[in-house]
Amino acid sequence: MNAPIASLIFAFGIAGLLYLDRQRAPRASKALWLPGIWIALIASRPLTVWVGSTPSGNAQLEGTPLDAAVYAALLALALVVLGRRRAQTSALLLANRWLLVYFGFCLVSVAWSYHPDVSLKRWIKAIGDLAMVLIIATDRNPLVAIRRTVSRVGFVLLPTSLLFIKYFPALGRDYDADGNVANVGVTLNKNSLGLTVLLISLVVVSNLRSLLTLTHPGAADRGRRLLAQGALLAFGVTLFGLADCKTCIACFILGTFLLIACGRPAMAQQPARVHTVCVGLIALAGLTLALGGGPGLIETMGRDASMSGRADIWPAGDLALAVAMQELMGLSQRPGPDELERLAEQWRPHRAVAARMLWQYYLGSRKKSRKEAQDGTQKGTKKNFT
DSSP: OOOOHHHHHHHHHHHHHHHHHSSSSOOOOOOHHHHHHHHHHHHHOHHHHHHHHHHHHOHHHHOOHHHHHHHHHHHHHHHHHHHHHHHHHHHHHHTTTTHHHHHHHHHHHHGOOOSHHHHHHHHHHHHHHHHHHHHHHTTSHHHHHHHHHHHHHHHHHHHHHHHHHHHHHHHHHEEETSSEEEEOOSSSSSSHHHHHHHHHHHHHHHHHHHHHHHOOOGGGGGGHHHHHHHHHHHHHHHHHHTTTTTTHHHHHHHHHHHHHHHHHHHHHHHHHHHHHHHHHHHHHHHHHTTOOOOHHHHHHHTTOOTTTSGGOOOOOHHHHHHHHHHHHOOOSSSOHHHHHHHHGGGGGHHHHHHHHHHHHHHHHHHHHHHHHHHHHHHHHHHHOOO
C-alpha cells in the first residue's frame, strides 16, 4: 500500500472512531476543544515544526512567534470561558489557594532569573496549562470531560503516529543519541512518544472499565463506544512496541493494575484500602532494591542498571584517556582507540566511572607538572638575579 492510499484510509478511520465514540448524554461542552487542542500540541510537536517553517534565533530558549501566537489565542479563549464560569472557577481556586501561592512565587522568581523575559513567557504558558485544567475541572462532569478530551486527542495522535512510522519514515522516525533508528511518530523522540501513548492509554483503560460497568441511559451507546475505545487501546499497545520504551510499558502495566484494582466497589468505597495497595507497591519496590534485586528487575525490562546506558560510555578516541592509560599502565606508546577498548573491557559495565577517574588523574598530573615548571622557572630567575 502506498502512502497516499494509507493516508486516506487512516483519515477515514480517525473520522470513524470519532463518530463511534460520540455520546448522546451527557452533552460535552464545546469549550473542551480548547484543552484538547492544547494537549495535542504539547503531546506532539510545536506548530512551527508542523508547518515546516525554520525558526529563527534561539527557538529552544525563546520559542517562535507562531507558537506564541497560537498559545496566546488559546489562552485568551480559555480566559473568556472561565470568565463565564467565574463562580465555579473562583470556588475551585479558593479551595486550592496554595496553587495560587505557588504561581505567585514563580512570578516573583522571574525577577532573579538569568533570562527574565524567557521566564515570564514560560510562566504565562504555565498559566495556560492551569486555564485548560480549570476548563475541564469546571465542566458539569469533570470526569467525563477529561475522558472525552483525552480520547479525542488519542483518536488523532495515535493513528497518525502509526501512519507516520509505517508510511512516512521521514516524519515518523529519527535517530537516537547512539545513532540508531527510533520510531517517534508525531513527537520529536521515542521517549515522548512513549509518554504520550502511556497517558492516553491509561485514560482509555479507565474508559473501558467505565463502559463495561455502565448502567445509566447512556448505556445505549456502549457497544460502539467500546469498539472505538478498544481500537484506540490496540493502537496504544502497538505503539508501545514500536516506541520500545520499556519504562512506559512497565508504568502502563502498573497503572492498569491500580485502575482495575482500586476501581472495584470494595476498594472505591474504602480509601484506606487504596492507600494500603499503593503503599504496599512502594514497599515491595523498596524491598526489591534493598535485597539487591533492582539491577535484575531493570535488566528484564531491557535496560541496564543505570536505566540510561550512560554508566558504560567509553570515549575510546579521547586523547586524555589515552595519555592517562599510558602513564598509569607504563605502556611504551600511547594506545589507540582499539587498544583502549580492549583495555577497558575489564571495567564493564562501569567504564564511564573509570573514564572520569582517568580524566581526573590526567588533569591532576598536568596541574602538578605546570606547578613544578613554574617553581623551577622562579628558582632559576631568582638564582640569576642573585
